[in-house]
Amino acid sequence: MSTPSLEFWFEFASSYSYLSVMRIGPLARDAGVNVVWRPFLLGPVFLALGWNDSPFNIYPPKGRYMWRDLARLAARYNLPFRMPSRFPRNGLLAARVALLGDRQAWTGDFNRAVMGANFAEDRDIGDPAVIRDILSHLDLPADSLLASAAAPDNKLALRRQTEKATELGLFGAPSFITPDGELFWGNDRLEDALAWARRPQTT
Amino acid sequence: MSTPSLEFWFEFASSYSYLSVMRIGPLARDAGVNVVWRPFLLGPVFLALGWNDSPFNIYPPKGRYMWRDLARLAARYNLPFRMPSRFPRNGLLAARVALLGDRQAWTGDFNRAVMGANFAEDRDIGDPAVIRDILSHLDLPADSLLASAAAPDNKLALRRQTEKATELGLFGAPSFITPDGELFWGNDRLEDALAWARRPQTT
Numbered sequence: 001m002s003t004p005s006l007e008f009w010f011e012f013a014s015s016y017s018y019l020s021v022m023r024i025g026p027l028a029r030d031a032g033v034n035v036v037w038r039p040f041l042l043g044p045v046f047l048a049l050g051w052n053d054s055p056f057n058i059y060p061p062k063g064r065y066m067w068r069d070l071a072r073l074a075a076r077y078n079l080p081f082r083m084p085s086r087f088p089r090n091g092l093l094a095a096r097v098a099l100l101g102d103r104q105a106w107t108g109d110f111n112r113a114v115m116g117a118n119f120a121e122d123r124d125i126g127d128p129a130v131i132r133d134i135l136s137h138l139d140l141p142a143d144s145l146l147a148s149a150a151a152p153d154n155k156l157a158l159r160r161q162t163e164k165a166t167e168l169g170l171f172g173a174p175s176f177i178t179p180d181g182e183l184f185w186g187n188d189r190l191e192d193a194l195a196w197a198r199r200p201q202t203t
Numbered sequence: 204m205s206t207p208s209l210e211f212w213f214e215f216a217s218s219y220s221y222l223s224v225m226r227i228g229p230l231a232r233d234a235g236v237n238v239v240w241r242p243f244l245l246g247p248v249f250l251a252l253g254w255n256d257s258p259f260n261i262y263p264p265k266g267r268y269m270w271r272d273l274a275r276l277a278a279r280y281n282l283p284f285r286m287p288s289r290f291p292r293n294g295l296l297a298a299r300v301a302l303l304g305d306r307q308a309w310t311g312d313f314n315r316a317v318m319g320a321n322f323a324e325d326r327d328i329g330d331p332a333v334i335r336d337i338l339s340h341l342d343l344p345a346d347s348l349l350a351s352a353a354a355p356d357n358k359l360a361l362r363r364q365t366e367k368a369t370e371l372g373l374f375g376a377p378s379f380i381t382p383d384g385e386l387f388w389g390n391d392r393l394e395d396a397l398a399w400a401r402r403p404q405t406t
Contacts, residue, residue, distance in 0.1 A: 049262050059252050061374040065388055072395075171264040185268055188391045192275075 006197040007177040009038040012091030015070050018119040019187040020174040021111050022079050031194040037107050039098035040162045054088045080120035090126030096149035099158050209400040210380040212241040215294030218273050221322040222390040223377040224314050225282050234397040240310050242301040243365045257291045283323035293329030299352040302361050
């Protein structure tokens with residue numbers, strides 16, 4: 001039997017994506033599931049739903065609750081957390097770089113570093129200098145990666161990936177899609193999604 | 204030490220409230236926590252957020268996901284589930300009756316029976332005949348309870364309870380509030396809320 005895979009759709013600006021990006025590595029390893037990182041942009045997905053901002057900003061009671069819930073969950077998972085001074089931050093450049101990391105050894109480390117910068121260190125991940133700094137700290141060729149990230153074919157690839165998210169019925173992040181097309185939404189469903197991905201496939 | 208309490212805010216029309224109403228009894232008993240049932244109406248709460256319908260109807264991708272998620276969760280909890288032919292149903296009369304059951308021995312049974320009618324038997328809980336039938340099956344005095352439910356003071360009490368929900372920062376159901384004012388939202392947080400309610404109070 002081949003190793004099952006789980007598509008992990010996430011957005012660097014998304015607070016609950018932070019929790020799943022930080023958690024998925026060891027959980028997937030223990031479950032024997034291969035993580036397929038799918039960075040995308042929530043902005044266009046939300047626009048299609050009629051939201052021109054994060055619903056956590058549009059609906060203040062939801063936003064107040066989310067930050068409290070996030071702090072509680074980070075404490076439980078033993079993850080560092082500092083409320084970002086700006087939310088949501090612009091995850092475009094980080095997503096373009098992450099897309100270059102598709103199936104590369106460094107992608108998990110990069111994704112975790114960007115998420116930590118946003119939600120534990122309150123750094124502006126929309127600032128190219130911050131992304132450059134993260135790449136350098138990972139001993140990655142920052143200049144060439146930033147150039148590749150900004151190349152037209154990579155910009156188009158991220159746009160297509162984001163359109164795909166809407167086509168797949170995604171409406172938020174994190175989201176998980178199993179090999180048989182089962183959709184799970186939210187950090188709360190990460191364990192369920194991994195368990196589902198391990199189910200025997202009837203093909 | 205006195206028995207800790209947990210306020211359980213729910214709406215009979217709410218799909219995820221169904222799961223928590225059916226689950227909370229044994230979980231609270233095992234945790235040594237007293238459940239304070241708080242029926243309320245989501246309609247006015249949603250209106251205050253700018254929604255004139257369930258968000259699961261307003262945002263079709265969220266709705267499609269919710270029904271699938273609900274079916275998966277019901278299967279896991281071993282709860283019967285049949286997708287209601289109409290959603291959301293009108294929970295007003297049921298909530299008025301449930302309010303009469305405040306701290307009465309029959310309230311849990313009534314709440315579970317109404318939820319089962321809506322989400323497992325596809326019956327119209329907005330129909331007074333259905334509520335009457337449920338009360339009769341529980342050997343409760345249906346006529347006098349329905350009369351009390353429709354009395355002006357009880358109508359006012361439900362209106363006040365619903366206003367209180369908004370004041371408490373609620374934006375959905377089910378929601379749970381611990382003795383120290385901690386808010387938990389969603390069936391996914393039922394166990395967390397019970398655990399929090401058991402924490403030693405620093406008063």
